[in-house]
Amino acid sequence: MHLIRALVDGQPRCGIMENGSVHLFTKEAPLIGAVAMAGDMCGLIAAANGKADALAREALAKGQVDTMPAERVRLLAPLANPGKIICAWVNFPNPAMAKMPEVPIVFSKYASAITNPGDPIVLPIIANNIVVEPELTAVIGTRGKHVTPEQAMDLVMGYTIVNDVTAFSHRLQELLGSQGPYGLAKSFDSFAPMGPVIALAEGFGDPHNVRIRQWTSEELQTDERSASMIYRLPTLISYLSGFFMLEPGDIIMCGSPFPLGGKPCFLKDGDTVRIEIEGIGTLESPVIAEAPSA
Numbered sequence: 001m002h003l004i005r006a007l008v009d010g011q012p013r014c015g016i017m018e019n020g021s022v023h024l025f026t027k028e029a030p031l032i033g034a035v036a037m038a039g040d041m042c043g044l045i046a047a048a049n050g051k052a053d054a055l056a057r058e059a060l061a062k063g064q065v066d067t068m069p070a071e072r073v074r075l076l077a078p079l080a081n082p083g084k085i086i087c088a089w090v091n092f093p094n095p096a097m098a099k100m101p102e103v104p105i106v107f108s109k110y111a112s113a114i115t116n117p118g119d120p121i122v123l124p125i126i127a128n129n130i131v132v133e134p135e136l137t138a139v140i141g142t143r144g145k146h147v148t149p150e151q152a153m154d155l156v157m158g159y160t161i162v163n164d165v166t167a168f169s170h171r172l173q174e175l176l177g178s179q180g181p182y183g184l185a186k187s188f189d190s191f192a193p194m195g196p197v198i199a200l201a202e203g204f205g206d207p208h209n210v211r212i213r214q215w216t217s218e219e220l221q222t223d224e225r226s227a228s229m230i231y232r233l234p235t236l237i238s239y240l241s242g243f244f245m246l247e248p249g250d251i252i253m254c255g256s257p258f259p260l261g262g263k264p265c266f267l268k269d270g271d272t273v274r275i276e277i278e279g280i281g282t283l284e285s286p287v288i289a290e291a292p293s294a
Helices: 033-037 041-048 052-061 149-155 171-176 233-241
Strands: 002-008 011-018 021-025 065-069 085-089 105-108 121-123 127-131 134-140 156-163 166-170 192-200 211-216 219-225 251-253 272-277 281-289
Touching (some): 002 021, 021 052, 041 052, 052 192
Parallel strands (some): 121 281
Antiparallel strands (some): 011 021, 127 166, 156 192
């Protein structure tokens, strides 16, 4: 089952997408109705408290949904403002690195970088050498701190796709003579396309055995399975929960595979980026250059 956040009649709402139809929760849906009607996916996840799948199925069975064809709605990024965006760095084998990290290395992106499926990636005026990084992303469903690896997957509500767009060169780097704060290079507006859905963990299968592919303007650049991850989700979640409380709606981006051929492809105006991850779907974004300020 796939949870969605969608724009219908000019208003964001939350619901389910199944078999080509959209079922948007109404206010009658227990626990989740009010927040779903407001298009608040983070609020829905918190209200569901680990029972999103059961509550969604109950609402569908009881007719506490507005049903319509998928063509009538526009899919939005499933999470507009997650509390934490935690990104695993170098979490797939990288031949360019002599030694892989002995513990997970993470960084953060700003939520303001999130953009909807189909919305453009905007190439900033002050940056160049911009690449995409397709990432399987876990969505946290319940609170947890100091969880063991054996407990960790109980916190995961589902999975989505995030494109970790990154500028390898930008003006701050030129001024400092170094990369500078890493998160800035990854947090320009539009640098986190997300979606198209959240695939609920129940029925998703093993997240460590899905195919991840990415194309830029029809050229296949990534084709890898998540089985290659160095630090799998139980380890990542347990490790992170030792530092801070993981909250409903937090997301953990699992890192991007090394590109085919070993060379990054820098984005240019007019490109189209497409990412496919088994069990989730396709996330597509056109690429445009930022217009100069008047």
